[in-house]
Amino acid sequence: MRRETPQRLADYGPLFFPAMMLVVFFVVPFATMIAVSFFQRQQGGFYVPAFELSNYQRFISLFFANVLGFSLMLAIAVAICCVVLAIPFTYLLTRMARKVQIIWLVALLSVLSLSEVIIGFAWSTLFSRTAGITNLLVMAGLMSEAKALLPSFGAVLTGMVYQAFPYTVLVLYPALVRLDPTLTEAARTLGASPIKAFFTVVVPALRNTITATLIMVFIFALGSYLLPQLLGRPQHWTLSVLITDQAIYQSNMPFAAAMAVFLVLVTLGLVALTVMAGRKGEAA
Amino acid sequence: MSGLALNNVTKEFGTFTAVNNVDLTVPHGTFVCMLGPSGCGKTTLLRMIAGLDLPTGGAIRLDGDDITRVPTHKRNLGMVFQSLALFPHLTVGENIAYPLRIRSAPKEDQKKRVDELLSMIHLAGYADRPVSKLSGGQRQRVAIARALSISPKLFLLDEPLSALDAKLREAMQVELRQLQQKLGITTIVVTHDQREAMTMADTVVVMNRGEIRQAASPIEIYRRPADTFVADFIGSTNLLEAETDSAGRVTVLGQPVAGISLGPNISKATLSVRPEDVHLTAPGDGALSGTVTFVRDLGGTIETFVDVAGRQIIAVSTPRARPDVSVGQPVGVVLLPDVCVVLAK
Numbered sequence: 001m002r003r004e005t006p007q008r009l010a011d012y013g014p015l016f017f018p019a020m021m022l023v024v025f026f027v028v029p030f031a032t033m034i035a036v037s038f039f040q041r042q043q044g045g046f047y048v049p050a051f052e053l054s055n056y057q058r059f060i061s062l063f064f065a066n067v068l069g070f071s072l073m074l075a076i077a078v079a080i081c082c083v084v085l086a087i088p089f090t091y092l093l094t095r096m097a098r099k100v101q102i103i104w105l106v107a108l109l110s111v112l113s114l115s116e117v118i119i120g121f122a123w124s125t126l127f128s129r130t131a132g133i134t135n136l137l138v139m140a141g142l143m144s145e146a147k148a149l150l151p152s153f154g155a156v157l158t159g160m161v162y163q164a165f166p167y168t169v170l171v172l173y174p175a176l177v178r179l180d181p182t183l184t185e186a187a188r189t190l191g192a193s194p195i196k197a198f199f200t201v202v203v204p205a206l207r208n209t210i211t212a213t214l215i216m217v218f219i220f221a222l223g224s225y226l227l228p229q230l231l232g233r234p235q236h237w238t239l240s241v242l243i244t245d246q247a248i249y250q251s252n253m254p255f256a257a258a259m260a261v262f263l264v265l266v267t268l269g270l271v272a273l274t275v276m277a278g279r280k281g282e283a284a
Numbered sequence: 285m286s287g288l289a290l291n292n293v294t295k296e297f298g299t300f301t302a303v304n305n306v307d308l309t310v311p312h313g314t315f316v317c318m319l320g321p322s323g324c325g326k327t328t329l330l331r332m333i334a335g336l337d338l339p340t341g342g343a344i345r346l347d348g349d350d351i352t353r354v355p356t357h358k359r360n361l362g363m364v365f366q367s368l369a370l371f372p373h374l375t376v377g378e379n380i381a382y383p384l385r386i387r388s389a390p391k392e393d394q395k396k397r398v399d400e401l402l403s404m405i406h407l408a409g410y411a412d413r414p415v416s417k418l419s420g421g422q423r424q425r426v427a428i429a430r431a432l433s434i435s436p437k438l439f440l441l442d443e444p445l446s447a448l449d450a451k452l453r454e455a456m457q458v459e460l461r462q463l464q465q466k467l468g469i470t471t472i473v474v475t476h477d478q479r480e481a482m483t484m485a486d487t488v489v490v491m492n493r494g495e496i497r498q499a500a501s502p503i504e505i506y507r508r509p510a511d512t513f514v515a516d517f518i519g520s521t522n523l524l525e526a527e528t529d530s531a532g533r534v535t536v537l538g539q540p541v542a543g544i545s546l547g548p549n550i551s552k553a554t555l556s557v558r559p560e561d562v563h564l565t566a567p568g569d570g571a572l573s574g575t576v577t578f579v580r581d582l583g584g585t586i587e588t589f590v591d592v593a594g595r596q597i598i599a600v601s602t603p604r605a606r607p608d609v610s611v612g613q614p615v616g617v618v619l620l621p622d623v624c625v626v627l628a629k
Contacts, residue, residue, distance in 0.1 A: 186369035188356040189334055189440075190383040190430065196357075200386070204373040 037257035047254050055258035064239075064259075068266065071222060071238040078160045078221035079214045085161070086168040087176075087210070091202060093169070094176045105173070108166040116163065120230035123159045124150060127231070155231040160224055164217050171216055175209040176202075211278045215271050222267060239263055286312040286347050287470060288333065288438060294341035295328050295494075302328040304494040305342070310487070312347075313468045315461065317481035320491035321517070326474045327442055329491075333472065334363050334440055346437060359438070362431030366443040368423055370415045376426055377402070377411030383434045401429040404463070421452050428460070432467070439464070439471040445480065457483040478518050482506070490514050506558075512627050515556040522562065522597050524555045524619075526626070536619065537593040539572050543621040554627045561623035562599035564588060564607040564615045571616030572597075576609045590617055 006012055040050035093104055114122075126132050127149035137143040149155055183205065187197035203210070225240035239259060247256035288310040295303040303325040310316050318326040331337040333344060335356035344352045351359055362383075370379050378385075380401055381394045389397075402408050405425035415423060424444065431439060444460075445453045461484040464471045475481055481488045482502045489499040490513075498510040509515035512523055526536045526544070528551050534544050536555060546553045567573045574592035586606055588599045597617055601607055609615055 180367060180369060182365045182367050182369040183371065185336055185356075186363065186365055187371075187382070187386075188336070189359075189361055189363035191357050191360070191386045191434065192382075193355070193357050196386060200382075201371055205371065207373065 033257045034261055036253055037261050039254045039257075041252055041254050046251075055255045056262070058255065059258055059262060064242075067237065067239050067242060068263070070236070071240065071263075072266070072270070074156065074160070074228075074236075074238060075218045075221040077157060078164055079217040081157065081161045082164045082168040082217045083172075083210060083214055086165060086172055086213075087203065087206075088198075090169050090172045090176050091198070094173070094179075095181075105170075108169055111162075111166045116224070116226045117230075119159060119163050120227050123155065123162070123227075124230055127155050127158075150231050151233045151236070153232065153236055156228050156236050159227040159231045160221055163224070163227065164220050167220060168213055168217055171213045172206075172209065175206055179205065208278065211274060215274060219267060219271075222263070287314070288472075289345040290329075290333075290342065291345070292342035293329070293332060293339050293344060295325070295332060295337060296340045301494050303332070303339075306494075306496055308489065308496065308499060310470060310472065312470055314486045315464050315471045315484055316473070316487045316489060317485035318472065318474045318489045318491060319478060319481045319517075320476065322476060324491045325494040326489075326491050330440055330442055330472060330474045333438070334361060335359050360434065360436050361438045361440060362434065362436035363440040364427045364431050364442065364444045366446060368427040368447070370423060370427055370430070372415060374415070375411065376407070376413050376415055376418070379415060379426055380411075380430045380433050382430060387434065397433055401433055405429045420448055421456065424448060424456060428463070432469075435467075435469075437470065439469045441471070441473045443474055443476070445475075446477075453477075453480070454483075460484060482518075488518075490517060492517075507625075509556060509625060509627070512554055512556070515625065515627060520559060520598070522555075522557045522559065523627075524557065524595065524597070526553050526555045527551060536572060537595055539593070541572065541619055542570050544619065544624055544626075545621075546626055550626075550628070555619070556625040556627055557597075557619055557623060559587065559598045559600035561620065562597060563618040563620070564590070564599055564601075564609060565618055567614045567616040571618045574615055574617055576611050576613050576615055578611060579609065590615060592617060 035049075036047065037055055038051050038053070039047040040052055040054075041047050093101055096104075129146050129148040132146065132149060134143055134146040134149065138146050179202065183201050184194070184197045187201045188194065192200060222238075223240055225238065225244045228236050228238050228241050240263075243256045243259045243263070246252045246259065288308075290306055290308040293303060293306045294301065306329060308316075318329065320326050328337060332339050335351070335354060339352060342352075343350055346359070371382065374382065377395075377398045380398045384394045384397060398411055399408070402410060405428065407422060407425060407429075410418075410422070410426075415426065418426065424447075427444070428441075431441075441460075445456050448456060457480050460473075464484075473480075473484065485502055487499055488502050488505045490497045490505065492513050498505060498514045500508070500510075505514060505518050509518060509521075515521045516523065524536050526534060526546060528534055528546055533540050534546060535541065536544070544555070565571055572592045574590040574597065576588060577591045577596070578589040580587040580589070583603070586601050586603065588601070588607055588609060590597045590599065599607070599617070607615075
């Protein structure tokens with residue numbers, strides 16, 4: 001369908017409402033944050049308008065570079081774990097009876113209704129020495145004595161994967177439902193075992209969806225600031241934890257804003273790189 | 285025995301029997317068309333031959349080996365789906381090479397075979413195109429080439445031409461038949477189009493409600509249908525009630541006719557007469573008397589509708605043999621014994 005380009009100002013009318021929403025709820029707060037990141041902090045409380053780069057200068061240090069690196073690494077690990085687990089899960093889910101699918105989807109949606117705090121404390125109980133899952137392993141005779149599994153990197157990763165998994169399934173679900181089931185059948189008649197058919201047909205045919213899902217989960221995981229504190233050691237704290245710390249406990253808004261701006265820029269850069277790599281793969 | 289053999293193959297879905305006790309032998313190198321109305325079980329039967337569905341009873345043998353429970357990917361078949369199921373993320377050449385790649389054939393061999401197949405389907409030089417850039421007929425050919433790339437033991441096609449427009453479909457039917465004869469490959473096609481079956485098949489298998497009603501050559505099916513379902517499903521026909529009266533005379537629609545026998549000890553039967561075998565004459569002896577109710581002149585053929593005792597008989601003739609009749613005129617309908625097929629009630 002071809003659309004005419006808008007001629008008069010009134011033709012842009014339908015765009016007005018969404019544009020306003022975007023300005024009020026996104027552009028203004030984001031611009032405020034950028035502005036604040038250049039402001040000067042007043043000792044013992046607030047900040048005054050100014051233009052100084054000291055907030056960014058302070059950020060350029062080995063310590064913050066390490067935290068940033070760890071944050072990105074953790075988010076990438078969460079994204080990969082989620083997608084690797086969710087693709088086979090969702091694929092099998094789409095091949096189940098409609099009723100079973102609905103039950104699973106409702107269960108997944110109910111996980112979304114849990115707050116990060118509840119998820120964090122639930123996992124910290126499950127990973128604890130006194131009431132954790134290791135007690136079950138001891139009862140089953142697989143372990144000699146119960147031990148605490150947290151704080152650790154594994155605990156942080158598990159908690160975050162658990163939190164992001166329902167999102168991943170919900171993003172993958174429509175694409176997998178639409179995937180023509182005869183594609184795998186065709187692969188099987190042409191000599192591919194079901195597993196081979198899955199890797200040579202289903203996964204490559206969904207390449208764009210998988211890239212988009214990876215990006216979504218990555219960004220989602222980057223913003224997590226409670227789970228690393230509840231389940232990890234200080235060296236597992238992400239940049240989001242430090243931003244929260246600066247903004248709320250240290251009352252250093254300008255510095256928190258500068259870190260946030262930096263995180264957004266790095267994220268955008270990585271997403272752009274991924275999209276470009278995807279385009280190149282398509283052209284080749 | 286070389287070829288495919290089905291013994292008492294049955295498929296039940298819960299209480300519904302989709303395929304019921306099917307016995308069929310397909311000698312090596314023959315072209316079989318499974319024909320029937322939708323829901324008759326023909327696609328289920330094909331899927332069982334492919335291994336995509338497992339029979340609930342009976343056995344499937346290929347070249348003497350029982351393959352009933354052999355998984356699909358170990359059967360060495362080629363199959364073309366109704367949706368074609370070309371892989372959207374692969375090019376034309378990669379699609380055709382897929383079965384070879386799965387079997388880890390050397391790269392040079394793959395390329396050679398792809399070129400060979402592309403020239404066979406008249407698409408030489410298309411190897412690097414994405415499948416989304418092809419027309420319907422070209423996709424069809426690519427799907428066929430992909431199914432043939434390992435020189436399979438069995439070539440299965442499920443309604444392969446149904447997505448094409450009428451002209452292209454007719455052309456592809458001829459092409460597919462010629463290709464099959466050149467390769468000498470055992471081929472099974474599922475279709476609901478009887479013209480398609482008549483054009484391509486060595487053997488037409490007519491199915492209804494999960495059972496085979498008749499399996500024979502196309503002309504045999506047309507000339508000697510086994511029952512009223514086959515007679516009515518293949519082409520068009522006039523089905524007329526016939527009876528033998530107490531004096532041993534045969535009557536059709538209550539009027540005596542000469543020369544037709546229903547067979548020994550049969551008092552009631554149905555006669556099947558193809559419209560092109562119905563002759564119209566002046567009313568008189570030995571002919572059923574009726575009245576012309578409508579004449580449909582299609583240019584190439586003329587269909588005359590005649591009402592005989594409340595039943596409509598259609599006669600088809602060519603313009604050269606145009607019957608000299610008009611609507612409302614009384615006519616005689618001649619049923620020649622050698623073209624009437626007697627079908628048991």
